[in-house]
Amino acid sequence: MLLNPLTxxxxxxxxxxxxxxxxxxxxxxxxxxxxxxxxxxxxxxKGTKTARNILSLxxxxxxxxxxxxxxxxTIKAMTRINxxxxxxxxxxxxxxxxxxxxxxxxxxxxxxATVGGNLTCRYTxxxxxxxxxxxxxxxxxxxxxxxxxIMAPEDFFKNAARSEKLFTHVTIKTGQAARTAYRRVxxxxxxxxxxxxxxxxxxxxxxxxxxxxxxxxxxxAFAQRDPILEEFLNNSSSSANLGEEALEHLTKTIYDTRxxxxxxxxxxxxxxxxxxxxxxxxxxxxx
Amino acid sequence: MNVNLTINxxxxxxxxxxxxxxxxxxxxxxSLTGTKTACQxxxxxxxxxxxxxxxxxSCITLAxxxxxxxxxxxxxxxxxxxxxPVQQAFIDYGSVQCGFCIPGMxxxxxxxxxxxxxxxxxxxxxxxxxxxxxxxxxPKIFEAIHEAGKNIVSKGSIASKS
Numbered sequence: 356m357l358l359n360p361l362t363x364x365x366x367x368x369x370x371x372x373x374x375x376x377x378x379x380x381x382x383x384x385x386x387x388x389x390x391x392x393x394x395x396x397x398x399x400x401k402g403t404k405t406a407r408n409i410l411s412l413x414x415x416x417x418x419x420x421x422x423x424x425x426x427x428x429t430i431k432a433m434t435r436i437n438x439x440x441x442x443x444x445x446x447x448x449x450x451x452x453x454x455x456x457x458x459x460x461x462x463x464x465x466x467x468a469t470v471g472g473n474l475t476c477r478y479t480x481x482x483x484x485x486x487x488x489x490x491x492x493x494x495x496x497x498x499x500x501x502x503x504x505i506m507a508p509e510d511f512f513k514n515a516a517r518s519e520k521l522f523t524h525v526t527i528k529t530g531q532a533a534r535t536a537y538r539r540v541x542x543x544x545x546x547x548x549x550x551x552x553x554x555x556x557x558x559x560x561x562x563x564x565x566x567x568x569x570x571x572x573x574x575x576a577f578a579q580r581d582p583i584l585e586e587f588l589n590n591s592s593s594s595a596n597l598g599e600e601a602l603e604h605l606t607k608t609i610y611d612t613r614x615x616x617x618x619x620x621x622x623x624x625x626x627x628x629x630x631x632x633x634x635x636x637x638x639x640x641x642x
Numbered sequence: 643m644n645v646n647l648t649i650n651x652x653x654x655x656x657x658x659x660x661x662x663x664x665x666x667x668x669x670x671x672x673s674l675t676g677t678k679t680a681c682q683x684x685x686x687x688x689x690x691x692x693x694x695x696x697x698x699x700s701c702i703t704l705a706x707x708x709x710x711x712x713x714x715x716x717x718x719x720x721x722x723x724x725x726x727p728v729q730q731a732f733i734d735y736g737s738v739q740c741g742f743c744i745p746g747m748x749x750x751x752x753x754x755x756x757x758x759x760x761x762x763x764x765x766x767x768x769x770x771x772x773x774x775x776x777x778x779x780x781p782k783i784f785e786a787i788h789e790a791g792k793n794i795v796s797k798g799s800i801a802s803k804s
Contacts, residue, residue: 358661361660365709389699392704464684
């Protein structure tokens, strides 16, 4: 057997799943399984104990799909990465979600991995966190008492991506006059170990930048905002030099963490090009 | 626990442990050894099968977690003695070198062509980015997929669906 013995729990409703999530000891949640089962196999080969109880969300009603209601986009936790990639999204800043999905791992993984798993697997490499922070998304959790809790992704990640409640879906406002740019760097073109992910969202009126949010995943810590860069950009206007100038206004601890020279270099040129793309999109009249 | 699986259009009721992967069930319980075991850590794609028409990795799929699903393996593509257009094209174009990756390559190709029988080169590479060929025989594989797509379009159907 590739895996240690386990008990598979198959709840049918979100509330049943939320209760089991609270009650089960020595347990892990199984969404797409691409990270969890792989790591459990690896731990078994090392002789390390793995979770005895696996709480599968595969058969829970109402945890799948992408939908719009008014000006809100809802992505359910068990939506597969490729399902999100193939879902129609309105023109504008939310299209960035397609670019993010396209960059995740390989096709069979994208067919299996879920948005919820990507956000909550407590793996610092994952791609969605920085983007959800930049998009000002809201994460929704369900408690065993049926009460919903809503949390900003940056707060969730500040808490080391831990919650005692079950993550059910994420919502994002669609109606913002915002623009987004996304960059992700892999270790090599063939080795899908993300070194970093950067997402910048802003609104530009005239040339002035407003409501800028920068989500950064440095691959070492959980995804986070860069407050110093956001403040600088919110006091700036589009210009040919903005990308270069922005590099002097970074929250250095985010970018310097255990970084190699290569990684720091990639961080800087990725950030610079993302900011330049946003400047260019405005000046060229692109939507 | 008893698990019902439909594999290659045949129903199976299997008594499985919670920790058994679909790969282990296919090979060890059902002797469907066309699905290959290699890296077992999602890197190589040799264990690719189709679930509900999508290419997935059987090495990280818990069999008990896909109760009631329809699964297609490489053994389920041919119709009697008539190979699936993708299988036939792989032969016609000499796409097989050592052959170990081929079942996974074919399953990913079939999943692609069922959705999009006229894929661009970029779409083929995107769909097959999880299947690694250690012989580096990609050009012939890509040629075969283009040809299989043409054959599927000209015949107006896909063997696995007929």
